[in-house]
Amino acid sequence: MSTIFIYPATYKKQKSIVLKFDYKSNNPVDQVVKLLPGRQYSSSNKFWYIPYREDYKSYLQGCFASLNFAKLIFGEVNNLEAYAEKQLNTNSGATSSVKIKIDKINKKIYLDHGYRPDLYSRINNLGKGLWLKKQKNWMFEGTNEVYLKIKDILLQEGYDFTREEVEVKNYRRSETSIYISKKIKVLKSLQASEKEFYDFYNKLLDLKRLSPSTKDVYSYFFAVFLKGFEGRDVKELEYKDLFHYVKKQSEILGETQLKQCIAAIKFFYEKGLSWETLYFNIKRAERIEAGIVHVPYNDISRILEGVVPVADRMILFLYFHGNYNFEEISKLPADEEILFSRAYRLPGQTEKSVSYFRSLFNEFTLKHPSRNVLWEFNQKPYGKEKIETKLYRVMQYHKMHDLFKLQYEHALNGSEYSKQTKAMYLSAFMRFIEYNNYLHPAFITNENIRDYLLLHREKSTAMQDNMINAFKFFFERVHSYQISENSVIRPRRKHYLPDYFTTDEVGAMLLVTDNIKHKLLIAVIYGAGLRRSEAQKLMLRDVDVKKNRIFIKDGKGGKDRYSVISGHVKSILEKYLKEYRPEKYLFEGSKPGKTYSTTSMSNVIKDAAVRAGIRRRVYLHMLRHSFATHLLEQGQDIRYVQELLGHNSIQTTQRYTHIINDALKTVVSPLDIVVRDLQRRKRAGPG
DSSP states (O other), rough: OEEEEEEEEEEEEEEEEEEOOOOOOOOOOHHHHSSSSOOEETTTTTEEEOOOOOTTTHHHHHTTTTOTEEEEEEEHHHHHHHHHHHHHHHHTTOOOGGGEEETTTTTEEEOOSOOOOOHHHHHHHHHEEEEETTTEEEEEEEHHHHHHHEEEEEEEEHHOHHHHHHOOOOGGGGGTOOOHHHHHHHTTTTHHHHHHHHHHHHHHHHTTTTTTHHHHHHHHHHHHHHHHHHOGGGGGGHHHHHHHHHHHTTTOOOOOHHHHHHHHHHHIIISSSSSOOOOOOOOOOOOOOOOOOOHHHHHHHHHHGOOOHHHHHHHHHHHHHHHHHHHHHHHHHSSSHEEEESSSSSSSSSHHHHHHHHHHHHHHHHHSSSOOOOOEETTOOOHHHHHHHHHHHHHTTTTTTHHHHHHHHHHHHHHSSSSSHHHHHHHHHHHHHHTTOOOOOOOOOOHHHHHHHHTTSSOOHHHHHHHHHIIIIIIHHHHHHOOGGGGGOOOOEEEEEEOOOOOOHHHHHHHHHHOHHHHHHHHHHHTTTTTTTHHHHGGGGEEETTTTTEOOOOTSSOOOOEOOOOOOOHHHHOOOOOOOHHHBBBBOOSSSSSOHHHHHHHHHHHHHHHTTTTOOHHHTTHHHHHHHHHHTTTTTTTTHHHHHHTTTHHHHHHHGGGOOOOHHHHOOOHHHHHHHHHHHHHHOOOO
16 A cells, blocks of 8 residues: 655745655656656655645546555645654654664674664764764764663654674774784884874874774874974974975875875864865876777778888788787788688778778788788798888878877877867977978987977977977877987076956956946956866856855866855846856857857957056956956965966966065165155255
């Protein structure tokens, strides 16, 4: 028998009819409810509701008439809601799922209650237990007082429970914790003063009620941290000391262990010493595997149309379409029956590609008969290195621009760089390949690189830097070839001060901008210090006006971060959403769900500057410069400004300190002194 409790209620400011029952997807009751017009499901309240109608009793009786096993109970919300909740919990077996487990050996009490938010809240308010997220149960110190308090709560809430004695293996004695034995070795080498810090740290871990596994990990990395600053007072360390330590650890630890190490250090300084939030932007360059790029049959057949020698077509087809590596190519048999058997992986997946390979094989064996393996010379098989050299020479001879480009696009796609950086690197490197007449990078020398860079000494500093960065990526990270420092001397960088708006100018632009979309664009970019691409990709859900923060996803360098946003944006945002109704992005173009063009965004700031009476050259990025400059003028810590801007290096953020340098405000030009003395003498008169 299924019981359905039905009563009128106000839901989301609308008069509605609530249908509450033991919800199980696709059961007969659920299927009937899903046919009711206007129905909606509340996942938080665990009930269905439909729009209110005066005849809801007779209407719903007719709807459920076909379900003989369904019992409909009508009532009012005050006297039915609590009863329904209790009955449904009883029917679903909620009361029998609560278990108290007593571990007398380790003196622990465990409470399993399943998904019961109300019970979780009551237990949590005790302030005694620890919620083990992984095990999904509570753990308490095994005292009788605690047991009686738990028992009283269960009885007050009307839960039946079972009690059983168990023996749970103590986690801290578990052999699976790799950090315990390591930590013991480190602790033996600590001095007395360092052990005091370690004891304080462990008391802090207990106070914050962290899980046993987290305690083991944190205390181990903190012990190693103390050892790293042996003989020094870790309370007196500066941020730069911590950063250099973390930087050094990043060279020897894996990604997960590095995160654990940083978390352990942050816990001590932020929770123990009440420092403000610490940020460690540690970025490691990993080697990129060049790999073998797969060229589809239609593309490879088009590329090979102009290649006459059959051996050249064969090796290009095997490598780029068949995806055989150099060693596999050197061992391919010359026997057609064996080669096309299941023992060998056939290149391509279509009949056309296999047919093409068969004809290519027949042409190749006619040209080069009497062979044991496919690739040999004077009855001596090619080795792996010779196959590799031949492929590179073939690519150079036929100027395989498309294949070079596909290979290096494939390598770049495995990197952490942004889309724009990938495009710049590829363009710079392909120009270098073309200049060297498609000589493969395996044969490029330091002299080739140096000569090419010397030809571009008249180019801008940014362009030269881009070329050098591209060469370092492809040669060092892809081809594992170390470029000589003498070959890539970087140009002397010119230091330009970033342009910025004054606060009066920003205010003037907002004042003269009537278009609500344009006004919001200026306010958000300036108020959060966004880059143009970040503002363009900003989604509606990323702006949280209640918490005065904005989430920037996948910013420059593939980093996520938060930034601040003014509470004054709320009124502008509400008007904008009501008028423009964007679907996905905060700023959309003429087509719903599509991003606002960067050209339009740039025109907004230029038009606003003209109307505000700003006559100098302006550009959109000046709003970001202004954000950083004005924060530093307020006296904000440069480390936090660095994090809000998403800079990897604090040196990048230091560019903005030129504006707020106190020396420029207090130092007087010597000319001012000379003029002042002259004016004094003039007023004094002759004699």
